[in-house]
Amino acid sequence: MRVTIAEVARRARVSKTTVSRVLNNKSDVDAATAVRVREVIAATGYIPSAGAVGLAKGRTRLVGVLVPGLSPAGVGEVLQGVADVVEESDHGLLLSTAARGADSLARFTHQVRAHAFDGLLLLDPPPAVTDNDALRDSDLPVVVVDGARSVFPSVTGDDAAGAAAVARHFLARGRRRVAVVTGPGEDAAARLAGFRSVLEEAGSSLTGDAVTETVSTAGGGRSAVRQLVASGLAFDAVFACDDVVAAGVLTGLREAGRTVPEDVVVAGFGDLPLAVFTQPPLTTVRRPLRALGETAARRLLGKLTGDTPLDGMTVLPTELVVRESAP
Structure with missing residues (x-):
């Protein structure tokens, strides 16, 4: 059952307006109340819609990141590159995985339709994600990491x-x-x-x-x-x-x-x-795993904060490292 803004307000013992003001980072909400509301949001998994956030353009100040899972080799290093860049901005990260197949795809589709984030980074996404109708029909800025044949702008290694x-x-x-x-x-x-x-x-x-x-x-x-x-x-x-x-x-x-x-x-x-x-x-x-994440995040944030054009593929160089197995 989807968590509503009313449920968040009830659990945090505040009004729906206060929840909305917290989501909008308004300064007239006292710090203790804002912390309590955000704790409830995190605990319930509430996904703010554009209307709940209350901004004309539906700004959430969140960057969504979808990864295949957390165990595949290299994922953590790419995510660290993303975090290094995003955390320097005034945006937060909303991380999801595709590890549960159809269930993950359904949740991802719901997040896209709810405008749960302002922009989206996809790490090595399966076709079911890049071909997703909700994503294709949305106006979300998207950057794909390691999506050589993606219809979306991408960043990859050579x-x-x-x-x-x-x-x-x-x-x-x-x-x-x-x-x-x-x-x-x-x-x-x-x-x-x-x-x-x-x-x-x-x-x-x-x-x-x-x-x-x-x-x-x-x-x-x-x-x-x-x-x-x-x-x-x-x-x-x-x-x-x-x-x-x-x-x-x-x-x-x-x-x-x-x-x-x-x-x-x-x-x-x-x-x-x-x-x-x-x-x-x-x-x-x-x-260049960390650089892939950094570059993708910079491209996306450039679109979100400065309306920098977002298209095409960025290819980063690779490097041969010679060790004893093939000296």
């Missing part, structure tokens, strides 16, 4: 260039019998395309057996190595499309009796904290 740098690194060290362990999604596809393009320019290629798709877990990387070994494919290098998978690849190679980097060199993607703790430490591509 994943294809990062993967291309890995391919050049392998070739420069004489490793031409290359296998790739990839995963689902547009990011992995961009990395595979960038890696493949360099090999083709060098007169090499990736056969069907050399590309293995798996889930983005360490177990998936381990299983992919078992599959590569069972196929009889001769390989002296493995590029895994993310660091978690690469960690599993290292485990699978040890179990198969292959030494790294002597027999096989390995590279990942992301430069997650685990990359320096694998055995051996992982060569990888550093994605």
Whole structure:
């Protein structure tokens, strides 16, 4: 059952007008009352509508952030970048996840229709979010982080260039019998395309057996190595499309009796904290995770506070980090 402004007022022992004035950050509400009202809002999950906020343009002074979940690698670093920028402004953050599937989407749709925020940041959103009719029909400013094919303005890392740098690194060290362990999604596809393009320019290629798709877990990387070994494919290098998978690849190679980097060199993607703790430490591509969040937040706030045009894609550079797994 949806919480109303009347229910918030009843629990906080104030009038609906007072609740509205708190939502509008009016200075004529005493501090203790404002704190009590905000505590009730937080406890009940009340979502203020544009009418409840009471501003002509429906300003809530909130930036909405929708993430796939809090456990996926890198999400926290992107969120920190968002928070660093938003907290310097006079806006707050309203964080939601898409972790509960249809239930999450229904709540998100309700928030959009209720104008629960002035603008929205979407982190690696599923199609069900970007194709959402309520969002498309709203006039909400939206910026997508890692949405290469999104219809909304976006900020992303140059994943294809990062993967291309890995391919050049392998070739420069004489490793031409290359296998790739990839995963689902547009990011992995961009990395595979960038890696493949360099090999083709060098007169090499990736056969069907050399590309293995798996889930983005360490177990998936381990299983992919078992599959590569069972196929009889001769390989002296493995590029895994993310660091978690690469960690599993290292485990699978040890179990198969292959030494790294002597027999096989390995590279990942992301430069997650685990990359320096694998055995051996992982060569990888550093994605500017915090900068992605900062840039997306600045673009959105620029629209909210200064009517800065909001369109197109911002692409941030990636960086090859060489460690012992592919020296």
